[in-house]
Amino acid sequence: MTIMTFTIIVVLALAAVAVKRVPVGQVYSLYRNGKPVRLLQPGTHVVLPLLDRVGHRIDLGGRVLRFDASFAETTPVQGTVYWQVLEPERADAVIETADQLIRNSVEQALQSEAEADQQQRREVATRLKGNLNQQLRLRGVMVTRVELDAAA
Template sequence: MTVLTLTLIMLVCAFAAVAVKRVPTGQVHSLYRHGKPVRLLQPGTHVVLPLLDRVGHRIDLGGRTLSFDASLVETKPMHGTVYWQVLEPERADAVIEQADQLIRNRVLDALHAEVEAGDEQRREVAARLKSNLNSHLRERGVMVTRVELEAA
């Protein structure tokens, strides 16, 4: 075999290796071609066009957490945790990079709108907060599963 033949074989093997994408269970990868979304790669092995296609986002379908701190009243700071997950990756792909900031802003806005809550009312405030968040986030393919509030 000549050097040219060996080089060609190695180039074809490298090209084939780059063309195969493996998506782990519990994730979805968004595939982009020329900067535009083409399709979602579900868990499993896929063949893509290496020079044209690229993976845009790796979306974890499991639950995520987001901690936040807020001062409802200067004398009563509050912090908590929001548990959320992606339900519709097709919709969530467009906002997945800003999802944490979007949720944090919505939480802080909703908490500042609430009156100062006592310990017995914290669960009610958390339930209203979860409902408020879900009404805004469902259209983006994201769902809040639980909100926990604690006085600092």
């Protein structure tokens, strides 16, 4: 193998690594030297190989989180939180811990609620959704729906 052939192979490999394709419905955060540089929107992008790396692949579609908590620390409750990323610029910093952040917020909000029957569960879920959105809005995340079930 000649030096010319080796050089061509290296150049082609770097060119292949430099092209990033972001699927529709996702955003990639691009990092350089450990610091966020920009977000790559859906489409094909050219990045600097060996300097830039994709930090997070943020799905803009809805996500589902199941949780187990309790009303006022007495009655066990299971439920589902449906959420999605609205502002990837803000959500990039917390995307890896978003599930735990939502789970902790649910537990805190439910501790202040009294035990509820089936009709009141809808009202509690609505208040919980509002409370979660108030806490998460600054992080670029929105809760779209909360469903509460009595634990078995």
